[in-house]
């Protein structure tokens with residue numbers, strides 16, 4: 001059978017398509033909101049319940065989806081969740097009230113919770129450790145691209161047909177991707193189109209805790225009891241509110257703080273997301289560069305990226321010192337770049353630290369911590385933005401990330417759990 005050179009990059013492109021469609025279905029509701037709220041007579045508060053239903057289900061289901069992925073395997077597991085979110089997204093078209101929309105969106109959120117853990121698990125399977133962060137950067141960039149595609153696609157569907165059509169199109173596209181995933185995704189050891197040279201490069205470049213003979217699996221409870229878990233989960237808890245804020249509040253901030261009209265919002269509000277994309281990609285290439293330049297190990301290279309991102313997040317934290325809206329947009333672009341570069345490193349660390357049998361469970365648990373903070377901070381922004389203004393909130397995000405960088409250097413040890421446990425054995429034997 002003819003071998004395909006560089007097959008691992010085709011695999012990560014397939015994973016990236018999944019993230020793009022996951023974010024497309026996630027953002028369809030926001031893009032359709034003005035039409036939905038008018039046609040179904042939905043109040044702003046009822047709309048917030050619909051958004052909260054997605055966020056709550058997505059938050060709670062990440063460790064559950066991660067565990068299912070570790071048990072079912074990446075191929076079948078991700079296909080199951082993607083088919084589920086495709087069906088629930090299409091079913092959103094049947095909703096006739098805010099309650100029906102909340103149920104449908106909660107179901108979509110529950111299914112989409114597999115998106116990031118599956119992306120990391122696939123990256124762990126198809127890339128050597130030194131390229132893992134690059135793979136994560138590529139699939140994570142789908143989170144910004146999907147968000148950028150949603151508005152034009154939804155507007156086209158509404159103009160051509162109805163808001164229901166927007167959800168049906170997003171669902172059909174997701175279902176088609178899920179079928180492609182089932183056909184094309186295989187573990188490198190099972191992929192006949194993979195050359196022996198590339199198979200050896202991939203699997204030979206992975207740590208012991210990702211080798212197929214590693215049958216040990218950590219329970220979720222054991223993961224939660226491990227210091228290494230908290231060395232990743234706490235920085236993600238502190239970092240994620242920035243992503244939620246950049247995604248949900250920039251247009252409103254530009255309107256309230258600088259009087260931006262829709263035309264100016266359309267012209268500028270998307271720029272921080274473009275720089276977020278850049279942050280995903282550049283952030284992925286930095287760890288191998290830092291390992292070469294500074295001679296540091298894999299986990300320390302991720303810590304350096306997190307620290308760089310945290311320091312760059314100080315830029316949007318200074319927004320209150322300037323009056324120009326264009327300076328504000330520039331500072332938010334730095335923030336978007338900073339956040340996704342550090343977030344990609346934090347997501348990758350679950351695979352650097354945990355083994356192949358629990359990597360998705362561990363990542364799902366850190367994702368639950370992240371989204372718990374993001375949801376809490378969204379409520380704080382909603383309560384304080386009109387009285388305090390946004391500037392102190394952006395400053396708080398900068399402080400959170402600097403705290404997260406301090407935590408990662410003081411809590412997270414520089415070795416995977418498997419090596420730390422090996423080190424403990426002689427000491428325990430002597431004890």
Ligand SMILES: O=C[C@H](O)[C@@H](O)[C@@H](O)[C@H](O)C(=O)O
Pocket residue numbers: 116140143239240243340343344367370
């Ligand atoms: O922090 C932001 C992340 O990098 C973002 O891209 C996603 O991973 C997000 O956490 C999610 O779960 O959708």
